[in-house]
Amino acid sequence: MTDQVIDVTDLRRVYGGGFEAVRGISFEVGRGELFALLGTNGAGKTSTVELLEGLAAPAAGRVRVLGHDPYTERAAVRPRIGVMLQEGGFPAELTVTETVRMWAGCTSGARPVAEALDVVGLTKRAGVRVKQLSGGEKRRLDLAMALIGRPEVLFLDEPTTGLDAEGRRETWELVQELRDGGTTVLLTTHYLEEAEELADRLAILHEGRIAAEGSVADVVAAQPSHVSFELPEGYFVGDLPPLAGIGVTGHETVGRLVRLRTNELQRTATELLVWARDARITLGSLDVRAASLEEAFLRIAREAGTADDASGRPGRKEMAA
Amino acid sequence: MSTLTTTPAGRMTSLARAEMTLLARSKGTLFAALFVPMVLPFSVASAVDEADLKEAGLSVGTMLLPSAVGFSLIFAVYGSLIGVFVARREELVLKRLRTGELRDHEILLGASLPAVAIGLAQTLVISVGCVAFLDAGTPGALHYAVLGVLLGIVMFGALAAVTASFSRTSETAQVMSMPLIFLSMLGSGLVIPFEVMPDGLASVCERLPLSPVIQLVRGGWTGGLSTGEAFDAAVTAVVWTLLSVSAVRRWFRWEPRH
Numbered sequence: 001m002t003d004q005v006i007d008v009t010d011l012r013r014v015y016g017g018g019f020e021a022v023r024g025i026s027f028e029v030g031r032g033e034l035f036a037l038l039g040t041n042g043a044g045k046t047s048t049v050e051l052l053e054g055l056a057a058p059a060a061g062r063v064r065v066l067g068h069d070p071y072t073e074r075a076a077v078r079p080r081i082g083v084m085l086q087e088g089g090f091p092a093e094l095t096v097t098e099t100v101r102m103w104a105g106c107t108s109g110a111r112p113v114a115e116a117l118d119v120v121g122l123t124k125r126a127g128v129r130v131k132q133l134s135g136g137e138k139r140r141l142d143l144a145m146a147l148i149g150r151p152e153v154l155f156l157d158e159p160t161t162g163l164d165a166e167g168r169r170e171t172w173e174l175v176q177e178l179r180d181g182g183t184t185v186l187l188t189t190h191y192l193e194e195a196e197e198l199a200d201r202l203a204i205l206h207e208g209r210i211a212a213e214g215s216v217a218d219v220v221a222a223q224p225s226h227v228s229f230e231l232p233e234g235y236f237v238g239d240l241p242p243l244a245g246i247g248v249t250g251h252e253t254v255g256r257l258v259r260l261r262t263n264e265l266q267r268t269a270t271e272l273l274v275w276a277r278d279a280r281i282t283l284g285s286l287d288v289r290a291a292s293l294e295e296a297f298l299r300i301a302r303e304a305g306t307a308d309d310a311s312g313r314p315g316r317k318e319m320a321a
Numbered sequence: 322m323s324t325l326t327t328t329p330a331g332r333m334t335s336l337a338r339a340e341m342t343l344l345a346r347s348k349g350t351l352f353a354a355l356f357v358p359m360v361l362p363f364s365v366a367s368a369v370d371e372a373d374l375k376e377a378g379l380s381v382g383t384m385l386l387p388s389a390v391g392f393s394l395i396f397a398v399y400g401s402l403i404g405v406f407v408a409r410r411e412e413l414v415l416k417r418l419r420t421g422e423l424r425d426h427e428i429l430l431g432a433s434l435p436a437v438a439i440g441l442a443q444t445l446v447i448s449v450g451c452v453a454f455l456d457a458g459t460p461g462a463l464h465y466a467v468l469g470v471l472l473g474i475v476m477f478g479a480l481a482a483v484t485a486s487f488s489r490t491s492e493t494a495q496v497m498s499m500p501l502i503f504l505s506m507l508g509s510g511l512v513i514p515f516e517v518m519p520d521g522l523a524s525v526c527e528r529l530p531l532s533p534v535i536q537l538v539r540g541g542w543t544g545g546l547s548t549g550e551a552f553d554a555a556v557t558a559v560v561w562t563l564l565s566v567s568a569v570r571r572w573f574r575w576e577p578r579h
Binding site: 075 | 331332336343347413414415
């Protein structure tokens with residue numbers, strides 16, 4: 001009995017034109033865990049997930065899903081996984097029921113069609129042709145098909161893209177129920193709040209590499225918090241208490257605006273406010289902000305972008321999502 | 322709870338059923354698959370000269386029957402399957418099917434079943450029709466004819482997948498299918514029997530993909546095919562089929578080009 005349901009080691013994927021979409025990533029997902037791959041468009045999320053699903057062979061590295069190679073040992077893996085692709089892949093002229101029935105006939109231990117539709121709330125649309133479904137309904141049809149075989153491992157590639165707020169909330173609840181029921185879930189998303197809401201652990205992918213990995217708390221903890229404010233006329237940064245002494249790890253100024261970075265937010269904020277009171281000055285536009293996943297995400301994108309500019313390589317944001 | 326484990330036959334049946342539904346809803350494809358192969362042979366019939374045929378040991382019936390089978394393979398099997406493979410690939414259906422338990426060859430076979438069924442049904446209707454109304458007579462060596470039809474269906478199914486591999490859209494698929502369609506119609510004995518072709522040309526044309534099928538079906542009916550000739554034709558058909566299958570394995574595209 002292996003507890004690592006997904007095990008990825010130094011994985012690489014190179015497309016026909018020579019573009020390296022996945023550049024040596026490693027991670028593990030344990031049984032019953034919900035792991036999110038977070039990244040901008042073109043970060044390599046789908047390229048990675050397709051390798052885990054066994055749709056393509058990696059250029060280098062190793063993938064194991066439930067202890068098997070998903071590409072060469074397809075027959076051993078497929079009956080135990082469920083896949084939701086980023087884009088539908090349904091014949092436009094079939095009805096919802098016909099589509100699910102076809103898939104059920106190809107899936108071991110499939111739920112009855114009516115039950116599968118009920119799980120995702122598509123019962124009322126059962127007789128409608130796929131071409132007449134909204135984008136959100138198509139995503140739910142895709143989810144119904146991924147779930148029909150009661151998979152042990154579920155791959156969800158951007159499951160809520162195109163859904164409205166309510167649909168997104170419903171999908172989240174469904175995914176949480178599945179996870180609570182013991183299903184291992186790997187999902188990709190470019191919505192930070194989705195990763196924050198659902199993921200036990202996550203990896204931030206950027207340009208084919210893992211830029212940060214861990215629980216949401218771990219990833220956030222590695223980020224500094226910020227205090228920003230405007231100094232009144234006649235005051236300068238040098239007038240503040242010694243920055244290192246109040247826990248500040250770095251600062252930047254733009255005109256009278258000062259932005260402090262700190263890993264000890266409470267101490268820095270307290271010392272700063274006490275100083276301001278004693279000096280009888282008012283700090284304008286005061287903003288005290290704890291680290292967040294968003295900050296982590298943006299910093300990673302920004303830093304990697306700067307590194308790229310420095311080495312003179314062009315950005316490739318929109319390629320091979 | 323339904324069946325615990327799927328079988329290849331069960332999976333392909335499920336896929337074929339969905340494809341059958343889609344075929345029934347696609348009027349253009351259905352028309353091309355049902356109507357064209359049934360009507361074209363009769364336009365050929367008016368063009369054939371009975372005197373020439375007699376010299377070659379053929380009647381209108383034994384000339385028309387293999388031609389009709391050939392048209393059925395070209396339009397009902399080859400033509401409609403290219404459309405199916407390209408459309409399913411471009412709709413990302415093939416990609417989705419590959420995420421499930423279906424193996425690659427099951428996907429192609431399952432999706433082909435409705436077209437194959439139509440091809441077989443047409444062959445049966447054509448044969449009965451030619452015997453009943455055109456004095457094709459009873460077949461002298463039915464097993465050759467059956468062998469020819471079966472090889473033809475497998476070969477043209479595989480050739481459809483090859484053509485689909487090199488066609489980006491349904492429109493380009495129609496263009497890409499033209500060479501084989503014209504070559505088959507003109508060179509494989511559908512309109513002009515090999516017997517009336519110059520010898521040099523005939524020996525080249527006999528090696529075209531559809532030619533051995535026509536020879537086997539015609540010879541199966543007239544009984545005028547020696548074992549050696551039948552074997553030769555069967556080998557040609559098998560070689561084309563194996564080439565097509567290996568081309569599919571090598572070049573078939575499961576996803577649209579980006």
